[in-house]
Structure formats: structure tokens, C-alpha cells
Amino acid sequence: MxxxxxxxxxxxxxxxxxxxxxxxxxxxxxxxxxxxxxxxxxxxxxxxxxxxxxxxxxxxxxxxxxxxxxxxxxxxxxxxxxxxxxxxxxxxxxxxxxxxxxxxxxxxxxxxxxxxxxxxxxxxxxxxxGINKKSIVQNKVGGQIEKFNSRFLVISVLFITGTILAGYLTYQTESFVSVVKTSSFGLFFWIMLEYEQLRVKSAYIMLFGISSFLAFWGYHLSFETEHDIWVRSTKMSLIFLILYKILRYFYLLLFNREPDFDRSASLIEDRVYSFLLLIGTVLCSMFI
Known part of the structure; x- marks a missing residue:
């Protein structure tokens, strides 16, 4: 629809x-x-x-x-x-x-x-x-948002606690880079799995908040490890969410419908949107 x-x-x-x-x-x-x-x-x-x-x-x-x-x-x-x-x-x-x-x-x-x-x-x-797109979106994700809220509470507590504890215990050891990688890519893939929920303002804000936490942590680490590419990856989730807002705005303006974020999307405009969102996230993370 x-x-x-x-x-x-x-x-x-x-x-x-x-x-x-x-x-x-x-x-x-x-x-x-x-x-x-x-x-x-x-x-x-x-x-x-x-x-x-x-x-x-x-x-x-x-x-x-x-x-x-x-x-x-x-x-x-x-x-x-x-x-x-x-x-x-x-x-x-x-x-x-x-x-x-x-x-x-x-x-x-x-x-x-x-x-x-x-x-x-x-x-x-x-x-x-007629077509009431607002109602369609609400009906589609309305039943899922309660499950998301419960899921977010559990995962976010485990994520923040685990990241802080593991980072503290492994700081200045060889295992610290593994903690950074796990936290950065783990959060990034989680947000991509929750892509459909991003249309809901409350869900977007919650994911934006936890992404900001990781990016802020990476920002402070960058003072000691300025050239470490893995520290830069802590910004991926936050940049993904910011690009999502920008690209989705222009997509709705051009095509008057929600973009399909899927590698198997059948329409060329959806494939371009998905490509720009993913590649833009990676490049911005590495060079900003």
C-alpha cells in the first residue's frame, strides 16, 4: 500500500x-x-x-x-x-x-x-x-511498537551495561578493539533490523539516543586513538539514522511513498535509496 x-x-x-x-x-x-x-x-x-x-x-x-x-x-x-x-x-x-x-x-x-x-x-x-497512508502506517506498526518498547528496554540495558563493563575491563589491552567492533556493528545491525520501526517517532528517538551514547563514547576515545578506524565506526549507527531522515524526506518528496529498504527491492529507486543509505553511512563514518 x-x-x-x-x-x-x-x-x-x-x-x-x-x-x-x-x-x-x-x-x-x-x-x-x-x-x-x-x-x-x-x-x-x-x-x-x-x-x-x-x-x-x-x-x-x-x-x-x-x-x-x-x-x-x-x-x-x-x-x-x-x-x-x-x-x-x-x-x-x-x-x-x-x-x-x-x-x-x-x-x-x-x-x-x-x-x-x-x-x-x-x-x-x-x-x-481512498488511501489514508497515516492510518496504514499506524495499523502496520501499531501492534509492533509495544513489542519494540519491551525489546528495546532489555537490549539497551544489556548493550550499555555490557559496553561500559567490557570496555573498562579490556581498556588498553588487545581485546579492547574487539569490544569496540562488537558494540559498533552490533548496534548498527540491530538498527537495520528495526528499520520498519523508524517511522514511529518514539522508536526513532530511542534508537537515536542509544546511538548517540555510542558515538559520544567513540568521540572521547578518539582523543587517544585518533587514527583507529574501529573507533570511527562507533558513529555508524548515529550517521545511519541522520541519513535515513534526510534521504527519506527527499524520497517522499519525489515519489510520494515510503522507500523500500531491501537489497532485493524490485524498483530501481528503492535500490538507489538503499545503496545511498548504506554507502553514505560507511563513508561518512570513515571521513567525518
């Missing part, structure tokens, strides 16, 4: 209690449309598979040949699909493409059957549903 435009409207029409027609008020990207059809075919909390057909036009040269742009297509999940991660797209000519999610891999399959409904559903009354 994060990939959908906030101004998008879904008009729902019922026909003889047998069919439900959903009409969008504007065109969306083929990649997003495919996910929507797949989601409607396998809805949450509903047993079995629904028969869903979607009709749109080709607008993505990432999935289809450029010569096909603007041609109408019928999108649906194949009957024997057991992985729930693929849709078929059929042209009016019957030429059919198999589109897998993840890598958006497209292959040609046997001829399909084009079957545009002949029911004039738009003449009936309808219910219009």
Missing part, C-alpha cells in the same frame, strides 16, 4: 451479489498494478483463492517491450500458482507474459484468452474508498 498514490480512489460496484468491480480514478504503474491483483487474489484472512481479473494499459518498459506501451492488457494470477508470487498479463491478441515478483522476471508463455467483461457496471451505484 505504501507504493500507492495518496490521491488514488477505488470505486466499488456490486453486480447481482456475484461480481464486484473495482475502478481506479487514475492509472497506476504496471508493477504496482500486478501486486494489487495478486493481493486481491489471495486476500488476508480469507480462505481459498478468489478469481480476479484486472484491466489496464502497458506503461512500463521495464516489464514489456517499448512497442507495447499503451496497449491494453488483462492481468490475473495463474490457476495452478502455488508460490503466490506471479501474475500473467495477456494482450488482446492472446500473447501472454508471465511476470514473477522480486526480480520482475518476464517470460512468454502459451497463448491466453482475453475476456473483457461486457457488464455496464459503471451505471450502478458505487462506494468510493
Amino acid at each position: 505504501d507504493n500507492l498514490d495518496s490521491s488514488l480512489k477505488f470505486n466499488l460496484y456490486k453486480h447481482n451479489n456475484t461480481y464486484t468491480f473495482i475502478q481506479l480514478n487514475k492509472e497506476i504503474k504496471n508493477e504496482v498494478f500486478n501486486y494489487l491483483i495478486n493481493y486481491l487474489t489471495y486476500p488476508e484472512n480469507v480462505k481459498g483463492k478468489l478469481k480476479v481479473y484486472g484491466f489496464t494499459r502497458v506503461n512500463s518498459d521495464k516489464l514489456f517491450p517499448t512497442k507495447m506501451i499503451s496497449q491494453p492488457i488483462q492481468v490475473y494470477a495463474p490457476i495452478n500458482d502455488s508460490d503466490f508470487d506471479v501474475v500473467y498479463a495477456t494482450l488482446e491478441s492472446g500473447h501472454t507474459f508471465r511476470i514473477g515478483f522480486g526480480e520482475n522476471k518476464v517470460t512468454t508463455v502459451n497463448q491466453g484468452r482475453w475476456s473483457m467483461p461486457k457488464i455496464e457496471f459503471w451505471k450502478a451505484d458505487y462506494e468510493s474508498i
